[in-house]
Amino acid sequence: MAEHDTAPDTAKELGAFLERRREQIGQRWADAALFRTVFTVSRDEAVEAGKAVVDALADVARSGRLEDVDAPGFGTVRDQLGRMAAARARAGYTPVQIAGEVADLREPVTALLQTELQDADDVWVHACAQALAVLTATLRLVIMETTVSAGEELIERQRQQLLEVATPVINLWDGVVAVPLIGTLDSARSQVVMESLLEAIVDQRAAYAILDITGVPTVDSLVAQHLMKTVAAARLMGAECIVSGIRPAIAQTIVHLGIDLGSIITRARLADALAYALTQQGIVVSPRPATGASQR
Amino acid sequence: MHAPIVSTTRVPIGSDADLAWVRQQVRQSAADLGFNLVQQTKLVTAASELARNALVHGGGGHMEMTVLAEGAHHGLRLSFVDAGPGIGDVDLAMTDGWTTGNGLGMGLSGAKRLVREFALDSRPGEGTTVTITDWVSGLPAPRTGAP
Ligand SMILES: Nc1ncnc2c1ncn2[C@@H]1O[C@H](COP(=O)(O)OP(=O)(O)OP(=O)(O)O)[C@@H](O)[C@H]1O
Ligand SMILES: [Mg+2]
Numbered sequence: 001m002a003e004h005d006t007a008p009d010t011a012k013e014l015g016a017f018l019e020r021r022r023e024q025i026g027q028r029w030a031d032a033a034l035f036r037t038v039f040t041v042s043r044d045e046a047v048e049a050g051k052a053v054v055d056a057l058a059d060v061a062r063s064g065r066l067e068d069v070d071a072p073g074f075g076t077v078r079d080q081l082g083r084m085a086a087a088r089a090r091a092g093y094t095p096v097q098i099a100g101e102v103a104d105l106r107e108p109v110t111a112l113l114q115t116e117l118q119d120a121d122d123v124w125v126h127a128c129a130q131a132l133a134v135l136t137a138t139l140r141l142v143i144m145e146t147t148v149s150a151g152e153e154l155i156e157r158q159r160q161q162l163l164e165v166a167t168p169v170i171n172l173w174d175g176v177v178a179v180p181l182i183g184t185l186d187s188a189r190s191q192v193v194m195e196s197l198l199e200a201i202v203d204q205r206a207a208y209a210i211l212d213i214t215g216v217p218t219v220d221s222l223v224a225q226h227l228m229k230t231v232a233a234a235r236l237m238g239a240e241c242i243v244s245g246i247r248p249a250i251a252q253t254i255v256h257l258g259i260d261l262g263s264i265i266t267r268a269r270l271a272d273a274l275a276y277a278l279t280q281q282g283i284v285v286s287p288r289p290a291t292g293a294s295q296r
Numbered sequence: 297m298h299a300p301i302v303s304t305t306r307v308p309i310g311s312d313a314d315l316a317w318v319r320q321q322v323r324q325s326a327a328d329l330g331f332n333l334v335q336q337t338k339l340v341t342a343a344s345e346l347a348r349n350a351l352v353h354g355g356g357g358h359m360e361m362t363v364l365a366e367g368a369h370h371g372l373r374l375s376f377v378d379a380g381p382g383i384g385d386v387d388l389a390m391t392d393g394w395t396t397g398n399g400l401g402m403g404l405s406g407a408k409r410l411v412r413e414f415a416l417d418s419r420p421g422e423g424t425t426v427t428i429t430d431w432v433s434g435l436p437a438p439r440t441g442a443p
Pocket of ligand 1: 221353354382390394395401402405
């Protein structure tokens with residue numbers, strides 16, 4: 001898009017009009033859902049926010065860059081617009097609905113414009129209204145942009161949270177820690193699993209670490225490799241690893257895939273893995289607790 | 297190989313998240329067609345290997361999933377297509393434990409063992425297409441009394 005050295009007259013006229021009427025427009029916008037439901041402390045606050053957006057639009061109009069989402073004029077309100085869009089998104093509005101609300105801001109301004117230019121000639125009025133339409137469309141784009149990037153940020157944040165949340169290390173018994181693995185074990189997840197497991201082994205002085213894969217739907221060569229690496233690392237820390245929760249269908253698949261987990265101690269259930277770890281430590285695990293058995 | 301095609305779906309392979317989506321799509325379709333749990337697991341695992349190869353070695357591509365029908369017999373055909381560097385020596389690539397990366401080198405050969413039909417078409421400099429097909433085996437267990 002070419003830079004305009006001199007803004008077209010209509011754009012300049014529109015800019016001057018917005019500047020003159022900033023108070024009235026701010027008042028009218030304060031009642032629009034976009035402002036009213038976001039700036040809830042007082043109506044004045046909503047009016048101020050509205051006026052800030054009017055000022056920005058006036059700036060953009062004066063620069064003649066009506067169609068340019070990167071026009072410097074938007075800079076001052078970009079943050080505010082982003083907060084507004086985010087608040088609407090949190091209230092359950094889709095980006096399309098939010099864009100619709102932005103478009104609705106045009107009507108009260110057009111009405112004001114027509115009253116003011118009552119005596120001007122039709123072509124001129126039409127041109128100004130047209131310029132206003134373009135400017136509003138650009139504002140809509142600017143807000144859409146902030147909505148989308150807010151969404152992406154949210155997703156990335158949730159992904160990061162999931163990385164941490166989904167890998168709790170449980171201290172099952174003195175010297176026995178366990179991680180119930182759930183979902184997809186991609187490289188990032190397994191890195192987190194390994195780190196938190198090794199940390200727990202040190203913290204709890206654990207001699208046994210149980211990796212339970214009941215919640216892992218697919219064990220392919222990469223997941224198997226991650227498991228083997230984790231087991232090897234635990235060994236280096238002086239802990240023995242037991243993998244539990246290998247379901248029959250997964251066991252068959254691993255065998256056909258050709259992966260040899262022979263060097264890893266495996267047990268069908270988490271309970272079996274715990275029993276193994278306890279027995280190894282000399283703790284007797286009997287199926288029915290005999291009366292008077294020592295409490296641990 | 298002349299089984300009539302019932303439907304075709306295309307799934308992109310461009311990221312780790314896409315791999316998870318590929319697995320879910322394959323599992324869902326296999327379950328819908330009546331594959332038993334072991335078959336489903338094998339098919340999904342093979343798909344995971346081949347999709348990851350397309351992503352890691354082929355620089356990304358897509359999976360084409362086709363539902364086949366031969367009489368009352370249903371099958372699932374999965375093609376993993378990339379436009380990457382191709383495989384120079386196919387025999388070597390199909391060898392257990394052979395890898396140019398830092399994997400186990402079990403993906404390609406393992407995937408072949410997990411399914412009924414396996415076809416590899418690769419041209420150096422042009423890309424790789426691996427196609428696997430599996431059929432719902434035996435008589436579908438009657439699902440009486442299922443919840
Ligand atoms: N789509 C592909 N494009 C190019 N080269 C490939 C492709 N698929 C496999 N290869 C080559 O074949 C080799 C063997 O593949 P295979 O899947 O068996 O092992 P891997 O991917 O290296 O490790 P993993 O066991 O984790 O799958 C790869 O290292 C790679 O060099
Ligand atoms: Mg591979």
